[in-house]
Amino acid sequence: MGAGARRCDSAGMATIASTRPAQRPASTVTPRPWHPTLVAAAALVLLFALRDAGTRPLLSLGIPLVLVAATFQRWPRAAQAAGATLVGVLAVGAGVLAQDGAAMLGGAAALAVGADRGWGINRHLPRRRAWRNRALTAAGALVVLVLLVAPALQAANYLTKPRQPINEMAFRVPHESVTFVASDGVELSGWWAPGRRDSAVVVVHGGGGDREGATAHARMLASAGYGVLLYDARGRGLSDGHQNAFGWEWDRDVRGAVDFLDRRGIEHIGVLGLSTGAEAAITEAAGDARVDAVIADGVQLRSAADASELSIGARIVLQPMTAVAETTIRALGGERPPARLGGLVRTVAADRPLLMIATVPVERTLQRRYAEGTTARVWELPDSGHTKGLEDHPEEYARRVTAVLAAGR
Numbered sequence: 001m002g003a004g005a006r007r008c009d010s011a012g013m014a015t016i017a018s019t020r021p022a023q024r025p026a027s028t029v030t031p032r033p034w035h036p037t038l039v040a041a042a043a044l045v046l047l048f049a050l051r052d053a054g055t056r057p058l059l060s061l062g063i064p065l066v067l068v069a070a071t072f073q074r075w076p077r078a079a080q081a082a083g084a085t086l087v088g089v090l091a092v093g094a095g096v097l098a099q100d101g102a103a104m105l106g107g108a109a110a111l112a113v114g115a116d117r118g119w120g121i122n123r124h125l126p127r128r129r130a131w132r133n134r135a136l137t138a139a140g141a142l143v144v145l146v147l148l149v150a151p152a153l154q155a156a157n158y159l160t161k162p163r164q165p166i167n168e169m170a171f172r173v174p175h176e177s178v179t180f181v182a183s184d185g186v187e188l189s190g191w192w193a194p195g196r197r198d199s200a201v202v203v204v205h206g207g208g209g210d211r212e213g214a215t216a217h218a219r220m221l222a223s224a225g226y227g228v229l230l231y232d233a234r235g236r237g238l239s240d241g242h243q244n245a246f247g248w249e250w251d252r253d254v255r256g257a258v259d260f261l262d263r264r265g266i267e268h269i270g271v272l273g274l275s276t277g278a279e280a281a282i283t284e285a286a287g288d289a290r291v292d293a294v295i296a297d298g299v300q301l302r303s304a305a306d307a308s309e310l311s312i313g314a315r316i317v318l319q320p321m322t323a324v325a326e327t328t329i330r331a332l333g334g335e336r337p338p339a340r341l342g343g344l345v346r347t348v349a350a351d352r353p354l355l356m357i358a359t360v361p362v363e364r365t366l367q368r369r370y371a372e373g374t375t376a377r378v379w380e381l382p383d384s385g386h387t388k389g390l391e392d393h394p395e396e397y398a399r400r401v402t403a404v405l406a407a408g409r
Contacts, residue, residue, distance in 0.1 A: 035116070036073055038109050039084070043069035045106035046091055054242075057332045077117055085114030086144070093153045098160035151321040155328035158207065158245035166237050170212045171230065173222045182234065182241075182256035184249070189238035190231025190257075193222050199268035200227030201405065202257040204277030206298070206387060207245030210237035214274055216390055217297075224402050227266065229257050233277070246302045246325075248335045250280035251287075258290055268292050270405045274387045275300070282354070283338055286347040293408025294348055295401050297357040298387040299367055303337035309369040314362070342370045349374035353407040355400060359384045 043065045050058050068087065072080060091107025094100070122130035166189075168177070175193035182188055190211060194200075201221050205214040210232045218230045233253050235243025244250075254271060261269050270293040273281030278296035285291040301307050304323040307315060326337055338344075348354050354376040358364040363386070367378045379400060381389045390397045 035080075035113055038113055039072045040069045042087075042091075042106045042109035042113070045102050045109065046087075049091075049095065049100050049102035049106060053332075056334050060331045077121060081114050081118030081121060083114070084110045084117060086149075088112075088114055089149055090152060090156075093149070094156040094160065097153065097157045099162050100160075146317065147320050148324060151324035152328050154321075155325040155332070158325070159243065159329065159333055161208070161243065161245065163236060164210065164212075166210065166232070167212060171215045171218060173219055173228070175228075178229075178260070180231075180256050180260040182252040183259070184252045186234050186241040186252070186256075187239065188231050188234065188241075188253055188256060190229060191218075192260075193218070193228045193230075195222065195227035196225040197227070197268075198266065199270065199405065199409065200229060200261050200266045201270040201272055202254060202261065202281075203228055203230045204250070204254060204257075204271065204273040204280055205230075205233065205236075206274045207233075207247055207276030212237075214277070217272055217274065220390060220394070220398050220401070221272070224398065226270075226405070227261070229261060231257060233280075242333065244329060244333055244335060245276060246329060246337075247276035247280045248302065248329070248338055250276065251283035251338065254280050254284035255288060258284065258288060262290060268405075268409050270294070270408055272297070272401065274298055276302070278356070279341060282341065282344050282348055285352065285354075286339075286344040291352070293353045293405050295355050295357070295404055297389060298359065298363060299341065299356050299370065300363055301341065301366060303340070305337070305340045306342070306366070309342060309366055310362070311365065314365070318362075341366075345370040345376055346374050349376035353377075353404045355379060355404045357381065357387075357389050359389060360386055 046065055047062050050061055068083065072083075075083065088107045088109075088111030091103050091110060093107075095103030095107055122133050125133065171191050171193070173193045175191040177189070178192045179187055179189050203214045203218045203221070205211055211230045214230060218228045222228050231253070232239040233243070233247070233250050234241030258269055258271075269290055271281040271285060271291055272295040273279070275298040278299045279302055281294050282296050282299065285294045301309075301322065304319055304326055307319040307322045310318060329335060330337075345354065345356075349371070356367045356371065356376060356378050358367045358378055359381045364378075364380050364382065370376070371378050379389075381393065384392045
């Protein structure tokens with residue numbers, strides 16, 4: 001074949017190649033036609049899920065959702081994939097926690113868009129660069145999961161956990177059903193069992209439940225002759241109000257319970273709190289001299305400031321996580337975190353007996369720090385689970401608790 005023929009062939013191949021459309025980078029691939037519709041539908045469904053949440057959550061979450069839906073097509077493909085996936089994970093997780101089908105449906109729609117925009121995004125890159133991007137994406141996703149998604153869902157759980165019905169037969173001690181108001185006017189529902197003494201104890205359940213979760217402790221106190229007031233914290237059980245399992249306003253409930261006993265002429269008032277209820281008990285006692293003694297079982301932390309008492313290794317993870325949960329609760333619930341527990345412990349222990357009970361490692365670390373330089377006592381039970389001291393050591397638990405109550409008289 002001659003040189004002229006070869007030139008002709010080269011020219012022909014060049015002509016054919018020039019007619020082929022150039023492949024566009026994956027980052028500029030146009031969204032599918034159904035993406036805008038599905039993103040808008042997901043936003044509408046999520047807004048519907050917020051219909052009963054109140055003005056603050058609707059504004060805090062609704063406005064960003066509308067902005068996302070309105071500007072989604074203008075985002076780079078990677079941002080579309082990451083943003084839709086993040087919204088989807090948060091919405092599905094919150095929907096599961098709150099048992100809200102609309103939130104789960106809207107989140108599933110967002111996840112579908114995120115998965116479609118992210119699939120094959122590195123396909124047209126050189127292999128080494130593609131695998132580098134995948135590794136960076138996985139590492140970034142892990143960081144976001146630990147420092148953003150997990151604490152945000154924790155906050156959602158604290159604010160939206162569904163109530164459970166109250167079994168009126170759960171407290172197997174003669175009692176009457178009562179209602180009283182917290183110091184800010186929220187109506188609370190509970191059980192009052194008069195005792196054989198001129199002393200009574202307010203029993204405050206943990207953040208994840210209601211009065212039924214503290215019936216064993218109430219029975220132990222009643223068997224020792226104490227009057228017992230056991231109630232549902234705000235937003236839990238049969239009580240009014242909005243819940244926050246961090247317990248930032250629970251001291252107002254404890255104040256109302258102390259007022260209830262005071263009006264009934266009880267001369268000596270103690271408070272026994274479990275977990276979140278333990279922190280609320282300390283907070284109330286710090287500002288109320290009518291509380292003679294405090295038993296705080298399961299004190300941990302409820303703000304990023306409290307987390308600063310941890311060791312440096314634990315702070316690296318727990319303090320940022322707590323800060324995200326705290327910020328989320330402030331934005332959605334409108335509450336402010338209370339004073340640091342360390343300072344409140346010092347106030348209570350200055351003139352009253354205070355027993356803190358620590359089981360899991362974070363409790364043992366924090367309670368030791370809170371009690372440093374005070375007369376507060378820490379009883380450590382490393383072989384027990386959170387607030388399981390009475391279950392595992394019933395006789396010793398009852399002996400220590402009643403000794404503290406007696407010392408407060």
